[in-house]
Amino acid sequence: MELTLNRPARLNAFNEDLHQRLAATLDEAEEESCRAVLLTGAGRGFCAGQDLGDRVNAAGPLDLGTTIERYYNPLVRRLRALPKPVICAVNGVAAGAGANIALACDIVLAARSARFIQAFARIGLIPDSGGTFTLPRLVGDARARALMLLAEPVEAELAAQWGMIWKTVADEGLMDEARRLTAHLATQPTQGLARIKAALNASATNDLDSQITLERDLQREAGRTPDYREGVAAFMEKRSPRFTGRPA
CATH class of the missing domain: 1.10.12 (Lyase 2-enoyl-coa Hydratase; Chain  A, domain 2)
Incomplete structure (x- = not known):
């Protein structure tokens, strides 16, 4: 099953509707007929995290913890617990929650032009969507601390060298390789x-x-x-x- 985050004009940033549509599609992935899942993004980026436009237009005081509890935490738990492999094809920038949702998948391929950014510190927030759990285990404490505190981007090639992701692929070959890998896993036990x-x-x-x-x-x-x-x-x-x- 191939799932595409499809808000390219907003770099596939999450709003409530995208969360709900992704959750509904993952319901289908639970069925026995689905044996592997491929997650990617439409357009020039994978996912820019939360759509901050939704925050600006919100009425009343914000409780960001509610959004995390309602949407992001269940999504991360589901990707990790889904009883079949989840491949992520990062086709461009993966920022904020978008980066950590990618890292919650089982095998991450990235286009060579892709970048991963723990952007939270830039707006006074902490990494969520499992980032403070996953990233130190992938790249070590020193690198995770620097990436989160400095909010500096990591190019795909460096992410692969550090063990953050499985490997990089030429931009033009990313989806072919991701689909080949997904098709292979769908034939496995x-x-x-x-x-x-x-x-x-x-x-x-x-x-x-x-x-x-x-x-x-x-x-x-x-x-x-x-x-x-x-x-x-x-x-x-x-x-x-x-x-x-x-x-x-």
């Missing part, structure tokens, strides 16, 4: 991939004993899936596996 995600998500906060216990439990579940049986049969028969992604 979906139930096993879902458990890989679950294990990695838990590893951020588990100690070793808790993590290897979880590995045992997830491996037990994976070993009961049709795709595991098919994978073993294909290996023994020296043929390509035909995974279905079905839970049973």
Whole structure:
């Protein structure tokens, strides 16, 4: 399934309508027929974060925590927990919440002209959408602190060198590569991939004993899936596996 943030005139900045439409489309991605998700942006940028025009025109005092609790936090939780791989193709600037939503995906490809900006400090805010959790784990504490406090952009090539993203792709080849990768993952053992995600998500906060216990439990579940049986049969028969992604 391919999802495109489609407010190109606003660099795909989020407003309430875009949040609601993305949430509805992710509902469809939960269906068994969808086995991989590709997220990208329309036009010359991936996402500029929150549409500040909505803030300027809001009536009464603002409670930014309400917006985070209602929209951004559920989106980040959903991308991380979705039981299938989520690929993000960053086709231009990814700023503020847009950068952190990209980093919440499983595999991030970026056009060489793309940039990632923790822009929050420029307007007196803190990074949200999981940024203060995700970025230090990707690039280390020193780099994360500097990027957030200085709000300096990171070019895609440097982001890849630092381990912030998977890799960069020539601008003209970004979507072809992203679609190729998504199509490949859609043919793989979906139930096993879902458990890989679950294990990695838990590893951020588990100690070793808790993590290897979880590995045992997830491996037990994976070993009961049709795709595991098919994978073993294909290996023994020296043929390509035909995974279905079905839970049973």
